[in-house]
Amino acid sequence: MGGLLSGIDQSLISGANLYLPGSLHLDTKQVSLVSSGVPLGAVGGALMLGPLNEWLGRRMAIIVSLVLYTVGAGLEAGAINFGMMVAARVILGLGLGLEGGTVPVYVAESVSRKYRGNLVSLYQFMIALGEVFGYVVAAIFVDVKSGNWRYMLGSSLVFSTIMFVGIIFMPESPRFLMHKGKTTEAWFVWKRIRGEDEEARKEFFVMKHSVDEEFALKQEAGRNRRFIWMDFLTVPRARRAIIYANVMVFLGQFTGINAIQYYMATLMAQVGFDAKKSVFMSLVGGGSLLLGTIPAILYMEKFGRRFWACAMLPGFFIGLLIIGCSYLIDPHTNVAGAQGAYITGLILYEGFFGSYACLTWVIPSEVYPTYLRSYGMETSDAMLFLCSFLVTYFFSQMQKAMSQIGLTLGFYGGIAVVGWVYQLLFMPETKNKTLEEIDVLFSQPTGELVRENWRSVKVTIADFFCFRWGKVFSPVSEGELFRGENNRMSMEKGEEKDEKVPMSQ
Template identity: 35%
Template sequence: MSTDQRTRAPGAGRGAVLGASTIAALGGLLFGYDTGVISAALLYIGPAFGLDDAMKQIVVASLLLGAIAGALAGGPVVDRLGRKRTLIVVSAVFTVGALLSAAAPGPGVLIVARVLLGVAIGTSSLVVPMYIAEIAPPSVRGRLVSMNQMMITIGIFVSYLVGYAFADSGGWRWMLGLAVVPSLAMLVGLFTLSESPRWLLAQGRTEQARAALVRSRGAHEAETELAEISEAMREERKFSYRDLFSPRLRPAVLLGVAVAATNQLVGVNAVIYYAPTILQQAGMGDSAAILSSVGIGATNMIFTVIALLLIDKVGRRPLLIGGTGVVIAVLFGLGALYLLPTVEGLGILLTVGLMLYEAAFAASLGIAIWLINSEIFPTAVRGKAAGIGTMTHWVLDFFISISVLSIINAFTATGLFWIYGVFGVIGLVFLYRNLPETRGRTLEDIEQSLRGGSS
């Protein structure tokens, strides 16, 4: 390679990495859209199919059952098939699920379609950040991996806008079916991407891995990184699922589970799935409740972008610890609002509180879950290990989604928000004691520090 090529390759390569990350992150946009669109659609699906609260929760939670299956199967599949081919399959399933849910003649078919979408979401939530983390240079890895979370929030926001656009007509089939547009765009775009160099090296395809790294790093940096990855993989070739719970890997696994659990147990998806229902119960009309949820979704998206800009400057730990503390405070405040005498404008106060909650969550737990789980595990077992954290996320998400209305009926909305606040306190204490700073460090360096029990 000429000196000129060595000089120009990194800049051009980083542009290619950004393009590849954007295409892969469309999986995050679909994750957000298919997750968020049900909040508005549910207001119309319920009357259309004659659903009670229990059946509404089942329709919502069916997606999460699929996501659990996707997260469980995704780890072994992505390690066997590779990151790119797995994402191609995922985008095809997204397309089928969107079309089927839009055409559903009854709740049974709709539930099957949402299970399919859940499988795609669960797998993509594992593979997308993993793929981006493995192709990105360490200096911008945080921002690029966090693009996945940004796309999730954009997907949620767009789903709220679409819900509001079809609110007057009650067009829930259009709300669900429009997900086919980004899924087809993702499917086409994926065929232009290269495979992850780390996965290629794990398969013994050294020259292809070297070529992929040279395109994004330049020759000298590529050789250095190739040597680091090779050395780490030589030590890790015999890892199995059982080894994930060995003293060597247990700190990283526990940390991945703790971040995922805290992310869910503060109740974010109770807000995403049921915000219009909660606001409707506080006295808002259907359109007003959906419009308020648009503001909540916009806040989520804006503060995700802010966190994206800060994550490689401020670091993971300050954002995660500080933001989680604010989330907890707001949860207790939201619960207290319901103890006040009934006043006009309660819906507005709740909307403001939920926007503050989403702002703090987006800048902390929201952006951290996928980034931390993509950074802390060894290369050879990253699919299996990250799958445990991802599965934790989806299992708890399922229990959240299927219990929100029941908890409100049993313990009131105050009890709901305060339960989430208590879980948040427990998670914050664990993360404060165990979360290392991963900013600007290679994946192999992070692995070594966690293996040694050092934060």
């Protein structure tokens, strides 16, 4: 429900933007600020994430976000001028930022490692489904003669109310309870959601040991909690995690996804669709994003994060290439060609990005150490919505300055290419690892990770050009992953080993 609500509130503005400016007499800059008001407010919501998650817990932080959602949606529907609309969008954004960073952490801290990637990916699926619902709602109310945009924007009240009722019956995150020293309460929640089998008991014991060890290390180092943020600079393991997570978030946003989502109907109009058809055709983009998330939900844990990221980026770069080329076709002389090329590129871009976008929620939710997870997610959440605000607010100006093809292919496409190279060299594999095993992974030096990744890239390229495609696309088995992990740990202890399997595989 959190993802569904997030997606709805991000896509409703696309259809409303065709009618709202005329009703409230907004100029181009005011429309840009209204459109980007949600991601701007979400930056503030993200900055509230750490304190509220630490003081109130994951569950109560979600409840606070739902109150903000409801207030913001009510103000949107009743806005009578530009100032009231911007205030409503910012308040709605506060709820979005707080909820968007808390729900993935709540899931990651509660579920088994073999389901974690799939279930956090399901959050992105629900965002995409919510965006489709937003376009559907816009299409439902498009023929309302007076104030259709008010019905569009106010419809999210229904979904925030449903989620508010549902979250009341949910337990607190067991890892958060353990982090706060409530071991008994954490165990009761753990039994409720995970059962009492041997694997669940072992993971609970490892979690308790890891949290106790983190607390002991902090006490031994004499760190004061007022300066806990310094750990992201002074502790190599935490520093690697925050850089890695936020680069992934940056790549997800600066390849243009939210700019295209927020201005979907406007972009459709630029290639020859009228206002009403633009609203309906927006469903094509939203539907492609939704369908694109399904493979990630089903196969994220089978193929792993690294393979998924490196395979998806080239795909949506091709989509951006086709979208850019569609602008070379004059819609006045060849409207079918311009529309066909644009829709084809949009389907490819949104489809591949749907799978890639799942990583921007999975990666930050699992790479931070437990005692820094709230603060780390705060930075990642703030980065996500700050980037979203920048690409949304400056979209019109950048399109005018760079031209349509320059922005789409040169800027967004160029960042996709640079990001692909980054991922090949710096991205580790966290598939099928507990959160405590990921701590060990991020404790290795960055140089060692890059060397292992480079060896893996060379082997994959050789397999690809020698037509050994079965090896290129085959998932790594659990045994191989654990053998690589054990070999690395043996090397650290100075023990002999027969072979070393790169962890990056």
